[in-house]
Amino acid sequence: MALLRITSPHTQRAGRRTSWVMQMVILATIPGIVVQTWLFGWGTFINLMIACITALLSEAAILAIRRRPVGFFLKDYSALLTAVLLGVALPPVVPWWVTVTAVAFAIIFAKQLYGGLGNNPFNPAMVGYAIVLVSFPVPMSQWLGVHSMVSAGETLSFMQSLQAIFHQLPVIDSYTMATPLDGFKHKDLLDSQAAFSSIAALQGPSLNSWLWVNLAYLVGGLALIWLRIITWHTPVALLGALLIMSGAFHLFDPSNTATPFFHLTTGAAMFGAFFIATDPVSSCTSNRGKLIYGAGIGILIYIIRSWGGYPDGVAFGVLLMNFAAPLIDYYTQPRTYGHKKAKTGLKVGEDN
Amino acid sequence: MPTVNMQTANIFSFHGGIHPPENKTQSLQLPLGRPSLPNELILPLGQHIGQSSRPLVKVGDKVLKGETIAINNGFLSSFLHAPTSGTITAIEERLIAHPSGLSDLCIILTPDGSDTWTKLEPLSHWQDISKTDVLAYLSEMGIIGMGGAGFPTQVKLQGAYKNPLTHFIINAAECEPYITADDMLIREKTLELVLGIEILQHLVQADHVVIGIEDNKPTAIAALRTVLNKRKSKIQVAVVPTKYPSGGEKQLIQLLTGKEVPSGQYPADIGILCQNVGTCVAVHDAITLGKPLISRFTTLTGDALKNPQNVEVLLGTPVAHLLDYAESEPKKLSRLIMGGPMMGYTLDSAAVPIVKTSNCILAASKKELPPPAPEQACIRCGMCEQACPASLLPQQLLWFSKSQEFEKAEHHNLFDCIECGACSYVCPSSIPLVQYYRHTKSSIREAREATVKSDLAKQRFEARKARQDAEAAEKEAKRLARQKATPSKTTDEKKSAPAKAAPTAAAAPATTDESKKLKVDIAIGKSKLKKLEKQLLEAQENEHVEDINSLQLQVTDQEKAIALLEEQLAQMPSATPAAPAVNTAKASTAPVNDELKKAKVDVALIGVKLKKLQKQLIETPDDQELKDKINAFETDLKAAQDTVSRLSATTESHTAASEPKAAASDELKKLKIDAAIAKAAVKKVEKALKKAEEINAPEIEAIRQQLKEAQQRADDLEKALANPEAASQNAEAQTKKADAAPNNVDADAAKKRKIDLAIAKAGIKKAEKNIQLLQEQGKDEAEINASEWPSKLKEAQEKLAALEAEESAPATAVSAPVEKTADTVAQSEVKAEPEMDLATQIKKEKIAVALAKAQINKLNKRLESTPEDADSINQEINATQQRLQRAEALLEKLIHSQTNMQENR
Incomplete structure (x- = not known):
């Protein structure tokens, strides 16, 4: 009778492994993917495929170079999750090499070079997104429009999407249009009311399409909270900060700013709040820290949307707050049992 | 209601x-089961926290059910009783139910089957x-x-x-x-x-x-x-x-x-x-x-048992007996746990007995408690944090544990972890978090013990150095005095005394030397023993279970060693009955002096103990034991005081007979040195205490105790110093009349005063600095006042004033040249002191710089070899570089001031 010698605890919660967590997050993006495919054609789906293959290949290659067990790490689904998040964030008909660049950079540079899963200080998906956003601004701003608004009057077929992604599609211009955020950004001297009545991207069907996308991600995000994979802190703080910022500025200057509802239901607001900002590795750990972290991203999103150079600011907001996360962590330790108050900061280099 | x-x-x-x-x-x-009597009962002596019980029985003894077979061994200990009637067949080491899987001393009882109760x-x-x-x-x-x-x-x-x-x-x-x-x-x-x-x-x-x-x-x-x-x-x-x-x-x-x-x-x-x-x-x-505690309720459960149930089981029943009783299936059994699945520990063998704290035997199958899954990377999902009942940040603690950043781990309250295992249970990456924390905790404990040890060693070293320096200075002073004395006094009757004693039998000095050596050995051994006993007491009070046993062992060893030495010493005089009577007159003074010192120390020690007990008594007024102890101590104290007075009377007569001044001044000097050492020790301990308070170390209590004792010692010495000073002053006054060179004495006194002055000034400066520090730290006025420093400042200032007044008085009285020489001596001393300080400080800073540089090199190397930890290493490098810069700046400043000082001279 060879008895196993091990110290306590002897039992573990069954089933909830890291790979399960990653799978659940991937599954939670399905409503969003379905809505995006429905609205913008098969481009999103094809992007996802390209992204997933690239992610697995680059992860496997780097793991092999680092002499780590390839199969063991690929099975944790973290590379796939990065690929999925990037795939849905990129425009539906972005050329294939943009997707490949973004995903490969995310996996190789933002994740593996820092030591792989759990060691990356920045959100890999957003690093990849930011790289292609600043490197290839033209394809990155080419979003498809909702079929009732574009001049072609229909969504791209599967073959057309393939053609657009892998070769080129001469008629692509008749399918694309500015996103609402882009449209609002370039309203120039028009005041809000005039912008909403004259700019195509700010008309009802366009706004509604983005509302649907955001609602779909909201559903997925709520599922994650229900599964206790993420806590409510980051998304609520992010959306709350965005709401307060846009609300305050809209009250202050209604003629030049958009409504809070507009800000919360366009662009990547919900996707960012529930799927990007909640990446546990690069965000804050304590509940209080998550609140500050989320709120910081919300504020940065509004600032970049309103005064920055890009129509949406989720990627840069998240990356900037990634920088701040360790600092926030030091100052937001929870109060430990038996202590009068929480310890803050850290005395480094003090001799004792 | x-x-x-x-x-x-x-x-x-x-x-x-x-x-x-x-x-x-x-x-x-x-329903509740009652297993039959096993073939033998194994009763470990350490079933409780604290010291193991002491067996009362011998092998072969017949005992009745409920009879005491082991009694408590100290304060934190317990009794043990025979769970059934039978014969003691052995008292030996057996495997016990302990996480370590080690053996311990157990009483083995073979039941006679009649289960007869002793009289209840x-x-x-x-x-x-x-x-x-x-x-x-x-x-x-x-x-x-x-x-x-x-x-x-x-x-x-x-x-x-x-x-x-x-x-x-x-x-x-x-x-x-x-x-x-x-x-x-x-x-x-x-x-x-x-x-x-x-x-x-x-x-x-x-x-x-x-x-x-x-x-x-x-x-x-x-x-x-x-x-x-x-x-x-x-x-x-x-x-x-x-x-x-x-x-x-x-x-x-x-x-x-x-x-x-x-x-x-x-x-x-x-x-x-x-x-x-x-x-x-x-x-x-x-x-x-x-009925004494001889049985308990224990759960037998797990998939490997056909009849899981609760049993009322006699203590000492082997687990194997219970497994048989509950019909275990050895094929299914993969893990045997005493306690529950969350905090229990695995057993290596079913031969271990049930003890007073065994609440469950979990015989688990492989399916029930599968071996742990391979550890994956921490993704900081925070599930552990949501599960932690102590509101810790387990994922951060893991990070610090892995990178061995103990300070940060302590800052994140690692020691508030109760090791409940909730974090490990929920971890999706199957990280054995609790195991990591246990390891880090023990590493930190080890490091703490090491620092305490090294601090003590440093203290000892510095005290020794101070003593040696003082002795060297004393020798030098004696040499100077002799140089001065030889031309003025050609015939010195006092000096002829040892000369007379010298040409005695050759064997005598050798034996006295040896006995002296033995005595010293004994004294050292005793002090060691005392220290060990103190540590043991402390360990008992603080429940450092692991320490208690080893300390106990050491104490007994030490006791044996002392006994041996004393035996040797006792044999010594009988071996040398031929020791010449000539020597006894002189030799007797020394032992008397020694004895006197010893008696005084006894008095002081007993006084301290008495005080402590009285304090305890105030806290727990109806403790009869304490009262008894106090009474005993009081009688001891009285006896010791008697001896002191008796001995001092004899010494007085002795010293009056021979070398009154030399003895007194020697004694005085020695006392002074002792006092200085004691004061240094006090300061040291104070510093340690402050640091301990800052880092909130758990040893604070022990250090406080140390401080108290050190202060007590210093006070005692000072008191002692004050008394002989008076005596020696008398002697000095007498010798002044007789002596040709009274100036010397005055110069000495002036020197002493100057030094005192310098010390007082330094004290003031230190107090002021501390107050300032407190102010900088943002403590409010009340807190500063509450701290000891203002009062210390005041004290020091008063002392300084008194000293200055004293100095001005003799200065006018003593003739001008004397004062001048005294002054120059004092000045050079005062000057030399800061210079030396500066030199040592510079040396220290240089070492710090070198260390920091070395560390940076090391870190860089590590960075090359382990790029995974790049950012943590980089952080460390930055911190070290900062330290290096600081040290370099300080060094520069110090060198600058040193050159300044040299120029000034």
Whole structure:
């Protein structure tokens, strides 16, 4: 009778492994993917495929170079999750090499070079997104429009999407249009009311399409909270900060700013709040820290949307707050049992 | 108050917690079992926290059931009784149920099968006799906490007298999965439990008595309520929701009172006492039935058992016997756990016995408790944080543990971790978090012990150095004095005395030398012994269980060594009866002096002990034991004082006879040196204390104690110094008249005064600096005033003023040239001192710079070899570079000031 010698605890919660967590997050993006495919054609789906293959290949290659067990790490689904998040964030008909660049950079540079899963200080998906956003601004701003608004009057077929992604599609211009955020950004001297009545991207069907996308991600995000994979802190703080910022500025200057509802239901607001900002590795750990972290991203999103150079600011907001996360962590330790108050900061280099 | 209200209590909640599968029903299917007598009972001597019991029996002795077979060994210890009648067949090392899997001394009892009770003597009048007697009785009955830790109950109850109790909590939560022993105990012995609680309540007199029980034991709750209603008892039943670890002492206290036990303190400090239900029943059995603790309820459960059930089992029953009783299937058994699956520990073999704290034997199959999955990377998902009942940040602690950043780990309150295992349970990456924390905790403890040790070594080294320096200075002074004296005095009668003694038998000095050496050895040995005893006491007080045994061993070793030495010493004089009588006149003074010193030290020591005891007595006024001790000490003290006075009388006569001045001044010098060393020690300990307070180390108490003792020593010495000073002044005054060179003495005095002055000034400066520091730290005025520094400053200033006044007075009296020489000497000394300081400081800084550079190099190398840890290493490098810069700046400044000073000269 060879008895196993091990110290306590002897039992573990069954089933909830890291790979399960990653799978659940991937599954939670399905409503969003379905809505995006429905609205913008098969481009999103094809992007996802390209992204997933690239992610697995680059992860496997780097793991092999680092002499780590390839199969063991690929099975944790973290590379796939990065690929999925990037795939849905990129425009539906972005050329294939943009997707490949973004995903490969995310996996190789933002994740593996820092030591792989759990060691990356920045959100890999957003690093990849930011790289292609600043490197290839033209394809990155080419979003498809909702079929009732574009001049072609229909969504791209599967073959057309393939053609657009892998070769080129001469008629692509008749399918694309500015996103609402882009449209609002370039309203120039028009005041809000005039912008909403004259700019195509700010008309009802366009706004509604983005509302649907955001609602779909909201559903997925709520599922994650229900599964206790993420806590409510980051998304609520992010959306709350965005709401307060846009609300305050809209009250202050209604003629030049958009409504809070507009800000919360366009662009990547919900996707960012529930799927990007909640990446546990690069965000804050304590509940209080998550609140500050989320709120910081919300504020940065509004600032970049309103005064920055890009129509949406989720990627840069998240990356900037990634920088701040360790600092926030030091100052937001929870109060430990038996202590009068929480310890803050850290005395480094003090001799004792 | 309506009776309904009396039995409900407010329930609060605690952070985190988990809901593992309960698995409690398996063991409740069958009624309580009573296994047959095994072939032998194995009774470990250390079943409780604290020191192992001392066996009272010998191999071959026949004992009756309930007879005491081992008694307590010190304060934190317990008794042990024979669980059945039979013969003691061995007292030997056996495997015991301990996480370490080690062996320990056990009494082996072979039952005779008749199970005859010894005569039972219940404590029927427990309500009338003093509580201390009841506690002593409980100790003799071997009652310890049966919830898991095994803390001797009488010690815990005594601790509860510190503060008036608001809550007396009976822990019936039993939150660990699988275990149902307490549940079964409550069902089977409801009345005994309530009676036991009433006895304990009589002993502690708490405002509220609450039974905390999880809501997954409805039968037990109903049984309790019925009995309590029938007795119209004021005991409340608080039903808490099932959530692991609600049965943890701290968590149950938070659940029932909403209060938290402050970090590093005990529940008794906030007026709360917790007892396990098993302990309450054992108290009842002991007091009303006279039965000592010889059996307990244990759950036998797990998939590898065909008949999982609860059993009432005799202590010492081997686990294998119980596994047979519950029909285990050896093929299925993969892990054998004593305790529950969350906090229990694995057993290597089924030969280990049931002890007083064994609440469960979990014989698990591989399917039930599979081997742990391979560890994956931490993704900081935060599930552990949501589960942690102590509100820690487990994922951060893991990070610090892996990178061995102990300071950060401590800053994140690693030592508040109760090792409940909730974090490991929920971790999706299967990281054995608790194991990491245990490892880090032990590493930190080791590091702390090492620093304490090295500090002590440093102290010793510095004291030795100071002593050697002082001796060298003394020699130098003597040499100078001789140089001056030889031309003026050609015939010195005093000096001829040792010359006369010199040409004696050759053997005599050798033997005296040897005996002296032996005496020194003995003295050293004794001081070591004393130190060890102190450490042992401390360890007992602080419950450093692992230390106690090794210390005990050391103490006995030391005692043996001393005995040996003393024997040798005793043989010595008989071997040298031929020691010349000529020498005795001179030799006798030395021993008398020695004896006098020893007696004085005794007086001081006894005084300290007495004071300590008196303090304790104030805290616990009705402790008869203490009073007795105090009386004993007082007589000791008196005796010691008598010896001192007697001896000092003899020495006086002796010293009067020969070398009055030399002896006095020698003594004086030695005292001064001692005093200086003692003062240095005090300062050192103060510094250590301050640092300890800053980092909030748990050794604060020990250091405080050290400080107190060191101060006491310093004070004693100063007092002693003051007395002989008076004596020597007289002698000096006499010699002044006779002596041709009185200036010398005055110069000495002036020098001394100057040094005192310098010391006083330094003291003021230090006090001022400390006050400033406090102000900088943003402490408000009140806090500063509360600290000792202002008063110290004042003291130092007063001293300085007095010294200055003193100095001005003799300065006018003493002739001008003398003053000048004295001044120059003092000045050069004063000057040399800071210079030397500066030099050492520069050296220190240089070392610091070199160290920092070396560390940076090392880190860079590490960075190259382990790029995974790049950012943490980079952080370290940055920190080190900062340190380096600081050190370099400081060094530059120091060198600059040194050159300045040299130029000034």
